[in-house]
Amino acid sequence: MKVLVIGIGLIGGSFARDLRRVSAGAEILGRDRDKSHLDSALELGLIDREATDADLESADVVLVTIPVNSLAAELPSILDRVGEETLVFDSGSTKSLICKAVSDHPKRRNFLACHPIAGTEFTGPQAAISGLFEGKTNIICEVEQTAFGIQERALDLFRKLGMRIRYMNPVAHDQHIAYVSHLSHISSFMLGKTVIEKEKNERDIFDLAGSGFESTVRLAKSSPAMWTPIFEQNRENVLETLDEYIANLQGFRDLMRQGNFEGVFDEMQQTNRIKEILRGIPTPKT
């Protein structure tokens, strides 16, 4: 099996690590705009060599895991070059525009639109983790647009990686994911900003901050190059979540201003049931 990973960062690298484990003898090739990522991936043994254009045509599987703006721009020309039976899948955090970018492509049947809910706040091949996908959800969009045989091969691969599959349409994906992922990143970035602005003396942050702060601000370490195009592509949905989040914060502030601490208590108590909701989410790898 010849596998090509376009974008050999955290996701691509982790995929390569697991593939070596579950598919002995697979030839894993990589491509990355960032030469240092490619070099690291080679050094770490994630890939066997750099991929050439010719490899695209003969690849059995192509994972395209690059920022969503590049994905929308480059996916059509990647599909142009792959073979008739090549499985191409992505891992983009937005799905509507990605699906739209290839909707009329003659090789649309080769593409499976995926969003594995897996990752950390780190980037690059050095951040690749074994078992990253184990027990995680892989959201597949517009599955009916992919050739049946190619779907089957993809599902077999995802099963070997230990992933749970969930099918959604791209519009619903982008709406829901704005709430449970994109908004979290903004809340975390702006929390980090607020604290950094105030605490010019960083030593104070370091000494007083505990694991609670670390947890809420963890996503503020994420890559702006990856996240800016996500927010751009999912702008309308993200703006909606942000409006609601700001309104809720204003509501909480107003209760505090009014000295209505029964109201403050109620707000928190009603949200406490997040405990039950979260019980099933796999905890972060460390």
Place this chain on the structure above:
Amino acid sequence: MKVLVIGIGLIGGSFARDLRRVSAGAEILGRDRDKSHLDSALELGLIDREATDADLESADVVLVTIPVNSLAAELPSILDRVGEETLVFDSGSTKSLICKAVSDHPKRRNFLACHPIAGTEFTGPQAAISGLFEGKTNIICEVEQTAFGIQERALDLFRKLGMRIRYMNPVAHDQHIAYVSHLSHISSFMLGKTVIEKEKNERDIFDLAGSGFESTVRLAKSSPAMWTPIFEQNRENVLETLDEYIANLQGFRDLMRQGNFEGVFDEMQQTNRIKEILRGIPTPKT
């Protein structure tokens, strides 16, 4: 050594666990308004028996770890009853009002105002963890108000638990902690609220949410009974942080609305240095 823990929850229970380890033969007594906490603490072997009023006078060490409203109300009468050489310390997340509540107390010298930056989002004696305080910061306020010999015994104890000490005045403590702890809790609670409101079908949250969401919303599992009085006592500082946080979120939203994604990128990149700042914070125990 006779040690009395008033409020035998996560903090009190974890303290008892470690005390058994570092101070063999210590008699550990507990008291709690919640009978079920007391029963659990006995069952778990955290305490040897329930404390009586008479035990207060003969105790060497009294840890008072109850919600900060009860702390401000009850600390004076606890001090009334302790012996001349008893060390009394607290673990409250606010310090100004606590210090004020005992500032004129004849036994002020017996009290050491503490805030160990340790804990999890869970509560109760079942949530007690061994080694919770290892490597964590303990903020001590108004150290000069505590008798020297009593200070020394406290520091010896904290050293045995592996804590780092930092001295601050209560006003500065309350200001800084509003940024690096109290605000995080509100941002997390309101994030949880926003998502729960939208995602009436909880199954969707569960399937799409990843470790990033889990991390940012973790603190929304915290106890409203513990946090409401913290927000009440630190109201002015918390309101200030909340205003700044809301303004930063509005700024981010405006950039997105204007389609200024260079600006969005810059906002995130400037906050990325939180990576370096956080490097020294101990990661949460799981």
